[in-house]
Amino acid sequence: MMTAFFSSEFFSNYRRNASAIAGSLILVCFVVIVLFGPFLVAQDPYDIAALDLMDSYKPPAWLPGGDPRFLLGTDGQGRDVLAAIFYGTRISVMIGVTAMVCSLMIGTFVGLLAGYFGGRVGCIHDAGGRHTAVLSVHVDRFVPDVRIRHRHRTRF
Numbered sequence: 001m002m003t004a005f006f007s008s009e010f011f012s013n014y015r016r017n018a019s020a021i022a023g024s025l026i027l028v029c030f031v032v033i034v035l036f037g038p039f040l041v042a043q044d045p046y047d048i049a050a051l052d053l054m055d056s057y058k059p060p061a062w063l064p065g066g067d068p069r070f071l072l073g074t075d076g077q078g079r080d081v082l083a084a085i086f087y088g089t090r091i092s093v094m095i096g097v098t099a100m101v102c103s104l105m106i107g108t109f110v111g112l113l114a115g116y117f118g119g120r121v122g123c124i125h126d127a128g129g130r131h132t133a134v135l136s137v138h139v140d141r142f143v144p145d146v147r148i149r150h151r152h153r154t155r156f
Contacts, residue, residue: 030089030093033086033089033090034089034090034093034094037086037087037089037090038086038087040086041080041082041083041086042069042080042083043070043079043080043083044083044087045079045080045083045084045087046087051077051078051079052078053077053078054078055067055070055074055078056074056075056076056077056078057073057074057075057076058070058073058074059073060072060073061073070082072085
């Protein structure tokens, strides 16, 4: 089974695509942080009893005066910055996954209604998609894009 996967066209194309490999590594890092984050850091930034104000404003471990217990240093309340990043990543990923699941359920429900009933429900579904596309076009007008400026300078 695995030999079929490793000899497939998909894996061959994946292996040659540096962006896909970089994206996969970033995704794996996020998964490791989410699953094993509390075990990778020594301090829980939400545990007030474990905080020590004497550890506040410590520089990162590689700078003079840094403490090896706090790899990225500490903040004004003595919380480990790396632990805060790991715990914050867990919360952010959980919010993102929850929003994705809600969007998936709502989109599937509306798509099923539009496919089953058709007619007006389908028109409403199509209009919602068009308004979303128009909104993204209008937002793009306010965000500067370097490629647009250079495109007008091109001579043929």
